[in-house]
Amino acid sequence: MKIARIEDLHCDAGWRDFSFLKITTDDGLVGWSEYNEGYGSAGLTAVIRRMAQGLIGQDPRPIERIMSTIYAITRQAPGGMNQQAMAAIENALIDVKAKALGIPVCEMFGGPVRDRLPLYWSHCGSYRFRNAEVMGVEPVRSLDDLVKLGKHVKERGFKALKTNIFRFDLDPPNMYQPGFGRSPGGPELNADGAVLGAISDGLAAFRQGAGHEMGILLDTNFNFKTxxxxxxxxxxxxxxxxxxxIDSYDPEGLRLIRDRASMPIASCESLFGRxxxxxxxENRSIDVSIxxxxxxxxxxxxxxASMAEAYEINCAPHNFYGHMSTLMSAHLCAAMPNFRIMEIDIDDVPWKDDLVxxxxxxxxxELIVPTRPGWGADINEEAVKAHPPKNPHP
Known part of the structure; x- marks a missing residue:
């Protein structure tokens, strides 16, 4: 078996694009992965194409050898887009190998520990400020809307939801994201009274709507300092x-926050590699590793995840992408013993389901872990073509 072609596909996903990598072997097997250029990674497709050039004609199955070689080549520039490109390639190779063996991906890593994955509804309300029309849902414009949304999440059977910081005093109301340069408040990133009041009001509204049994997670992103x-x-x-x-690159500062906080602290979604x-x-900075x-x-x-287990830390995937990413993350959650909960975006474009x-x-x-070979689904290329991306990829 040899790698015959490596292609990237892209489609419109409302307020961003979905991107997929397709590896085809000479005997017709196809492996898929999903990657994302919108999370500070513009130009990732070009990095993937360059990195993948030398893989044509190679056997796709010795994945550890292939990835170790690419790591050595990129050793002087670790992490960042090099690691994201490596991940896109690795994940597609894993899909190929599992399909060649006729087994689900998690079977290659010791088999599933669990076949049902508790989910939390991520970005609850967050996308409804600017993108409600394209999603075909009611927009969020007030605290009363958050109360209604909390009730809706509970009625849908979810036991947990994650929300962001909302500022209803902005014109128009929107998410508070100075850490990403999308709101006033940067670069100083101070937590003033208005911001703290907005956080309290938003959480109170969700708690009122969703009830006391609902797990509520608050994502503060990079929006503050210690x-x-x-x-x-x-x-x-x-x-x-x-x-x-919390997103932070300072393990000691995060440990200080954890020591002074009464609730569990989750972090690390923006990190690369062990x-x-x-x-x-080592600094005991977190309760949950993302x-x-x-x-x-x-x-x-x-x-x-195995390294986290040695420190008695459970893990959760960072998964705010498309369904292929959800399947990839599901096999992580199925295979690792130290699983906490799985993230998923329920609010999304109407054609998201058509893409797989x-x-x-x-x-x-709860997400049922698929038992079909590979990730459990392929990309529907006709559906991808029906929704051309906003950003061209020549």
Missing amino acids: EGYIKVARTCEPYNLFWME RQFRPFF IDVPWNGLAESLKI THPLVIQNG
């Missing part, structure tokens, strides 16, 4: 958070 995160944690104390999520995760484990499978690759993600050959099965807020 002092600000401590203030936010204190503001959140009355709402019994499932976890407070070497970047290690100081966060791992991005499209960024790290499934094999590397499982190695990170087999729809996801969600029952009572």
